[in-house]
Amino acid sequence: MDEDGDIWFAMEEALNLETGRSEFPAPRAVPLASTHRKLGHPSLLENSAKHARIGGEIVYDPLFGEKGWVLSNSSGRYGTSPDRRKEHLDNVAARFGNYGLVFDVYYI
Incomplete structure (x- = not known):
């Protein structure tokens, strides 16, 4: 989520x-070849004047929670710094909820 709440x-x-081609998805469980570099979510705002408010991941895990889809703040740069709180992640979940997308929220 950026500073404007988008x-x-x-x-x-x-x-x-x-x-020079982008290849996806890049599975987490499979190590990348030395010829590849992971493009994580920090690159989403790299060329933008906007700043991130909080970052994380959406994963499907039917063994966790009740909804199957999990929203977490698993981001080294934008998710777990001291000024990020669970309330920020809950706000992201609520924004997705406006579109009918529902997640179990996992705050690290």
Whole structure:
């Protein structure tokens, strides 16, 4: 979520350094080849004048919670710094809720 409360999201992807092509999804459980570089969510706002308010991940985990889809603040840069609170993540979930998307919220 950016400073204006807008949500930005993308699939995890990797840049193939040899071809210059974006390849996705970039699964977390599979190590990337040395010819690839992961493009994480910080790159979403890289060329924007906006700043991130909080960042995280959306994953499907039917064994966690009741809804299957989990929203977390799992982000080293935008999710777990001391000024990020659970209330911020709940606000993101509420914004998604405006579109009928419902998540179990997992605040780290």
